Amino acid sequence: MFDGSLAAMAVFTGPDDRMVYANPAFARLFGARPLGRPARETFPDPDAYRFLGVLEEVRATGRACQVLGARRTDPGDDAQASHFVYACSPLTTADGPGILVVALDTSAETWTLQRYEALVSAVSQMVWVMRPDGTMEELVPGWERLTGTPWYPRADKGWYDHVHPRDRERLGEAWRAALRITSPDVFEDVYRLRAADGSYRHLAIRSVPVLRDGSVAEWVCAAADVEDTWRSRLRERMLAQVAAVSGTGLQGAFCELVKVIVPELVDVCLILLLSHDDWPLPENATVTARRVASATGPGLPAPPALRGQSVTLSPTVRGILESRVPRTFLFPPGGPVPPDLVPAVTERWLAAAGATSITLTPLVVGDTVLGYAVTGTNGDSPVPTDSETELLREVLHHAQRPIRKVLDLQQARRIALGLQRTHLTEPPSVPGAELAARYRPASSTGEIGGDWYDAFVLPDGTLILDIGDVAGHDLTAATAMGQMRSMLRTLAYTGGPDTTPATVITRLDEVTEGLNTASLATAIHTSVRRRTDGGWDLAWASAGHPAPLLIPSRGPARFLAGTPDLPLCVVPGAPRTTHSHLLEPGDTLLLYTDGLIETPSEALDVRMRELAGEADRCRHRALPELLESLEEFSDHRDDIAMVAFRTTAEP
Known part of the structure; x- marks a missing residue:
């Protein structure tokens, strides 16, 4: 009956365990062994003492014994060893009590497992199996080598304590969510695990469910140390962001x-x-x-x-x-x-x-x-x-590179602001009137404006008030601002007593166009002459600039009528108009640039009405305080230049 069995089978009898039978499968697995001799002579192999000990135990106790751990033959020479498991059971023979040995050749399965372990060892730090009851078995060791502590048989008994505190809750919740799914997919995550030296290393975990009869019987989990890869990617990402x-x-x-x-x-x-x-x-x-x-x-x-x-x-x-x-x-x-x-x-x-x-x-x-x-x-x-x-x-x-760009821009801006401030001199002292001026650069350190103001007295006593704005927010605009301010001052000073503001603006437009000083600019040029009755004759010409604001001694603040002409550098030789107004004692005139009133969120006419209202509320303040209050009216996005003129009440 045993001769044709695929399992290797042998019978031993007597107190010295003589082998009296072995089937062909036994001979193929262990080689030809003589019959009728004691087991110690039949199996002289160096590691046969374990097998002989099992025979003695079964003979002494009368109980069967299974040996399922890894066993292998020693064929000698260069032949490949075979792997097997075996069982020894009490047996009654014609010669008295005996022992039946049944061995199963597991070489194919063992070689497959070895190849699998070699493969996962090459790509993973460790491999383990997790069962539905939470118990875990380590297949490819690596835990103790990484963490310095023995393997934990359960995830909830110390294993999670090694996970980074900031990753522990997230990892646990994600894993519990995966367990609740009826037909789960592969679970993947990256988390930090505390190493033996106390540092944390990033591990990539991949858990594959093993299904039997439509339900998850266990999870096969593999983890690989990806610290170097993770840090390299983090470095690349952060440097790109910087x-x-x-x-x-x-x-x-x-x-x-x-x-x-x-x-x-x-x-x-x-x-x-x-x-x-x-x-x-x-x-x-x-x-x-x-x-x-x-x-x-x-x-x-x-x-x-x-x-x-x-x-x-x-x-x-x-x-x-x-x-x-x-x-x-x-x-x-x-x-x-x-x-x-x-x-x-x-x-x-x-x-x-x-x-x-x-x-x-x-x-x-x-x-x-x-x-x-x-x-x-x-x-x-x-x-x-x-x-x-x-x-x-x-x-x-x-971060040096982007910061260096900012520093260079700040340096250029400081130069431009210095250039602007050299031109924005203090207003002169004028009998019978008060003067104040204010310049505030934009809050954005990346922008340089071309705003300017000017106030000076001609030889005949006429007061000149100018305000202007060159298009652009860079050093070129600031340079053009200085040039145009100087040209306007020169043209006004040398024009003679009968020169009107419109004539001065026309000449400025011609010179600016001819010298290619700026691509676009706006300006208001005004002249103010005192009358014997205490009033002041105001004349002005506007080249596309916001209208002057009048805060009269009596009545609400309003913008002086007069449609502005075209900006400078648009149509050379375009006609210019001189407007006039009589300033009463106690009146205040404000010239300003568009940074005071322009915002992206409100219409210009709305902002102008709001500016007039704000000026009404601050009308009784001294001129420097008035300008300071009006400056807060802006949104600080653009440069602001302001110059204010107030007549005194006495004649």
């Missing part, structure tokens, strides 16, 4: 930069810029650092409002900036933050938010240290590793 930073002004650029850093690398980021332009810093000079940008990660309180809070540089911070090497400070959650590193308002916020560390990284552009970045971790977030600090340093280093 390269795209184009905020308006230095503060705007840093406000965009902190949003790149948080929460990708840290929980909080704060930028402080030095108040001192010289580098290296003077040894005994008091230098402060001012908050200009901040950002916090999800779940943390909003950072304090940016209101110019500053901190005086301590020797510690000076040392970090001079060395240009980042430094990390550790402290207990909610504990006191090391003093004199950040403004007091930030110290209080860090303590309230449960900060555990801050890292100071110098901000270097070229050879100059502009300030430093303060990055922090809060709560259960781990302290940044050396590689994370180095990545942060690299990100800040690559």
Whole structure:
């Protein structure tokens, strides 16, 4: 009956376990073995002692025994070993008690498993099986090598404790959602796992459901360490985002930069810029650092409002900036933050938010240290590793290019503003009248306007008031502004007592067109002469400029009538008109540029009515205070130039 069996079978009898029968399958698996000899002689193989021990146990106890662990033959020479499992059972023979040995050749299955393990080992950190009851069996070991702790047989018994606190809840919820699906698909996720050295590494997990009879019998899970790949992609993504930073002004650029850093690398980021332009810093000079940008990660309180809070540089911070090497400070959650590193308002916020560390990284552009970045971790977030600090340093280093652009633009703007202010002189002192002027550049540090005003007295005592605006927001517009202002001043001064404002504007248009000074500009040229009765004769010509605003001593504010002519540089030789008005004692005349009234959200006529109303409310204020109040009426998007003239009440 046993001769034709596919299973290897043999019978042993007697106290020395003599082999009295072996079928052909047994001979194929273990080779030819002599019959009638004790088992110790029949199986002299080096590792046969385990098998002989099982025979003795079965003979002594009378109970069957199964050996399912991995077993292999030793064929010798270069022949390939065979893998098997076997069972020993008590048997009654004609010669007395005996033992039946049944062995199954598992070579094909073992070789397939070895190939599978080799494959998954090449692409995965570890492989395990998870059953519906939550128990887990590790197939390809790797857990202990990565984490430094033994494998946990259940996910809810210590395994999740190694997952990063910020990933734990998300990963658990996603996994529970996958388990609730009747016909689940492959589950994939990337999360951070705590390594043996305390750092966290990114693992990519892929879990495939094994279905039996239409239901999930188990999940086969594989995890691969993708830290290097993840960090490389993060670096590329962050550097691309930094390269795209184009905020308006230095503060705007840093406000965009902190949003790149948080929460990708840290929980909080704060930028402080030095108040001192010289580098290296003077040894005994008091230098402060001012908050200009901040950002916090999800779940943390909003950072304090940016209101110019500053901190005086301590020797510690000076040392970090001079060395240009980042430094990390550790402290207990909610504990006191090391003093004199950040403004007091930030110290209080860090303590309230449960900060555990801050890292100071110098901000270097070229050879100059502009300030430093303060990055922090809060709560259960781990302290940044050396590689994370180095990545942060690299990100800040690559921010040099967009910040340098902003700095260059600011430098050009400072030059243009300096050029403008050299032309915007203080108004003269005029008997019987008050004068005030005001210029305010746009809030956008990326724009340079061409607005100007002028006020001067001719040899015959005539007061000249001019206001103008060259199209454009760059250094070219500022340069053209200076040229046109000088030309208008010269034409008015040399024109003679009978020259009208229209004549002066016409000549200015001709000269500007002939010298190609500007592509487009608007202007108002006025002359004011005092009368013996205390009034003033006002004459003006407008080249496409907003109408003058009159705030009379009696009655509501209104814009002086007179349709403006074409702007300058449009149609050379176009006719120009001189308008006139009698200013009574106590009247106020305001000339202004369009930045005061133009906004994207309201119609121009609406804004002009609102300006007149605002002027009415401020009519009794001194001229400098009046201009200051009207300046707040604008939306600060564009440059503003204003010049005001007020007649006194006495003749």
